[in-house]
Amino acid sequence: MGTNTLERVAVVASAQTTLRESWSSLQHVDLIGSAVSSALRGTGLRMQDVDVVIDCGSDVLDGRSISNCGFLGAMGAHHKEESRVEEDGLFGALYGTTKVASGSASVALIVAYSKPSESSVSAYYSTLTDPFYQRALGLDHVGAAGLMANQYLTTSDADEEALLRIAAEAWRKAGNNPWVETATVPTLADIESSPYVADPVRGLQLSRPVDGAVAVLLATEQVAHRLTERPVWITGMGTAMESHFLADRKPGELEACQAAAAMATRRAGISDVGSFGLAEVSGTSAAGEAMVVEALGLAHRGRAVDCYEDGASVSVNPSGGALPADPIMATGLVRLHEAAARLAGRLGDEAATTALVHGAGGLGMQNHCVFTLEV
Amino acid sequence: MRNVAIVGAGQTHHARRRTDVSQIGLAREAVTRALEDAELTMDDIDSVVVCTGPVLFAAVNQPEKWLVDAIGARLKPVVRVTSGGGTGLAGALAAVNQVRAGFADRVLVVAYDKLSEGALQYSISTLYDPFWGREFAVGIMGFSAAYWRARIDALGHSEEAAAQVAVKNRKNAMLNPYAHVKKPVTVEDVLNSRPLCWPIKLLDVPPISDGACAVVLASEDAAKTATDPAWIRGMAYYSEAENAAHRSMVQSEPLTIAAGRVYQQAGITNPRRQVDVVEVQEPYTCFELSYYEGLGLCAPGGAADLISSGATEMDGDIPVNPSGGCMGANPIGATALIRLAEIAQQVRGRAGDHQISDARTGLMQAGGGWANLRGVAVVSNTKG
Amino acid sequence: MSDSLLTGIDDAQVLDANIALPYTLTTGRAAGTFLAGLGDKRILASRCDTCARTMTPAQDYCNRCGEPSGEFLSMPETGTVTAITRTESVTLALIRIDGSDTDLMHRLSSGGPAADVGTRVRAVWADTPTQSMLDLDCFTPDDSGAEPGTPSPTGDIEPITEIPYAIDLAYRHSYGPHYGRLFDELATRRRILGSKCPQCRNVLVPPREFCDICFVRTAQHVDVADTGVLQAFSIIHMEFVGQTRKPPYVYAEIVLDGSATRLIHTVGGHDVDTLKERLSIGMPVRAVWKDAADTRGTLDDIDHFAPVFEQLP
């Protein structure tokens, strides 16, 4: 593993569009351009100051091959270094961080977006599977979530009640998040009465695909101090990928998420994850979010629900997380934006000074990325 | 900045169609060879970067998710970088940054495409905006031919000059054990070959291939155990908005920018004299002529004379594509990484029958999209 | 335009598009042998000797260590459910086939006795094999009380090497703030719209929200001419899947008068040999519109661009 610790890299600004079920009046480029220009606004940075653009999107969702190639203008990438990481946006932030930490860029712009309303989310997920064994069975994200939730409940002491509570808390917090558009905020009773889509997962316990874009600006220490009083430092990063075959993963646990978290916290020199002020995590279902919370070490096995009780030591998903708003390729970068904006005090007074951020990609959250932040 | 070296490289025996391995089996073959070349195992690898062409080439979305188990990378960092035809270089650049930033000491980059699985030209046509122009798209070939036609007028990149590129590269491919098109041609053969998108004719076009390539990158510390590292002296990958105002495709601006940045990093002021061997990604012969100028191997408008002079032949003063380039094999997602692997093996003295003697500094170019993504790298047998 | 875009009302106008492509996928030895085995009503596993692990379904490489698998084993067609979920369309289960060290994902029969974690199940075979995972139709609860089976060596099985496959993806693309207007203008006025950058003053076609170079919002829509100059052209002879014109024809990139960007279209009005001979870069061209009855409000409303030969010196 890398012997040098990371050079200091900071999140200096970030912005997102409103996340909503359908932005049918706008195209990808409009959402992207809006997030990017909002991120730059008020920083004193101009697009010319950005050295590199890393973007995260999906050709399958966009209906266009190398779709980033058609969005370069809206990302401000013209005549800049640009690459696409075709994965959850937090992985794009990892690339951008290494680019800045290595000294080959002063300012990196990370962009992630999705417009799942234009395509089939099921097709996006089913085409992720191997074409011979899993795809022919009709496996998609819904079936995967059902099997994983069943495993979680079978292998731990958690019960369906806990998963209802986790979903209800997610929606309640999203109801207070002005960037998540919700017609109504479902209550625990609403969630409980929503039909199973893949038992034990009910419709309102599955993450809701939404359209949206998010942009994050990363910078060197020197630039960060010039731009902001409260740079949000990236203190650690880790990623790990799980086995492809859903049937060959450890039941009820996310080993790759554990590995990613261990890598990030080791780099950050943090031994007690209970010391984080807040955590922003991505789960594709209530059980998925529970498994992430446990894999990150925020709760004992089967006890994720404790993190949602009043007085829990770490505030988990103050934004509401991914269940009420999952802009598929952008979800992890939205988490980074939410956490960094809170630490920087951009969302009001914030007591927390450290944060744990998690993003995931793939079917059944095959790939995990974890960041640790500090102001 | 921390130094980074290529300490191992491997590729598959490319083929029009490999029926004996799946997509992941193909990628694994290259990984095995690169690790053997580096005298390492997967246990030594901290992180993996995967590169392939777009999903429609082979019907597997985010194919690294399927590949992970076959290369023994479970629970390691694995991420895929995509960037059109130059994706192999874009992935290598991501890996270089991981090493430089101290995120990893050794990164495996694996790039592959199994193009025989799908319908290539139509899948490439889906690059185009569904609202505007997709109905007239001819893959990337119609576009490429059109701007070659423009360069014929503006720069004298004649059909004869491009035919000489085909003759040279196809001859060089005869010496490359991994190439699968091994048939020498003459200038007349090329000129008389069937027009596909005139001025592009059949023999101006590389084959459609199944193939993979893998490279192991290491930090300076991790490279201490390597006997003959190839040091990355410069690497960059630039983009250009595909329909920006006054976009010129007579000379490629992103290529000029990338080359300028890399030459600055590598301390190169006169590439023709300071570089010993060049590998370029020529999806059609006409592009190699254009790259001569974009890379500064000759002045603008000088490419036809450069190829005619024999300078870019194996025994010329600036050999270009001793491997045969794309004309020997073109598994698109792997092609850029193959170019990087080839110059690394040249400066390591491991290029076999197409070794350029005393090659110390190698230059490579790669790119993709609508000729709007362009990358360059320089490697050398010294750290500099 | 401004961020007020982001608070605008939804309109439902979308462009329906499909991406449909045929494939021939290479199975590799293990999946090919496994699928051939299913046709023979057998479930095959592979064995990793390094990890001492029997994997069902068979894999070419061990899911743990990545090493090539050893021999294939013929597995019992009975096992135990380890996980289960019922979706709208299918009941999916993970099944630990007797003697396997990994689970197999498959379908459970709908109807019949309910299954749960721990339920013993056996394979139900499809009547007619189709070289698919579904040649094993599904598993169904097995209350025979039979002893768990054991793996046995597999004789020679000729693997299936390739299987046909197809992708068919449907999209509903939003027109956004510019394309709707652009196409309306094309359909009703035969006018082509661009958007003008307030900074560099270039007119961009198709109109867009941001100038690619200046990264500022464009200020206004302006008309551009339906005449322009030929920036590049080629002559298409090849045929390919999804082609919308019959070869040979001239592919062209045109810069319309009053704009600074390239438009992709065709040049016609003469036979291809004449065009090849007489077209040159920079030559003026003009749009030849289809009959009004055929207009749909797309770029295809222009039948082709015609060269203006007589303007040549």
Ligand SMILES: [Zn+2]
């Ligand atoms: Zn093994």
Ligand SMILES: [Zn+2]
């Ligand atoms: Zn402008």
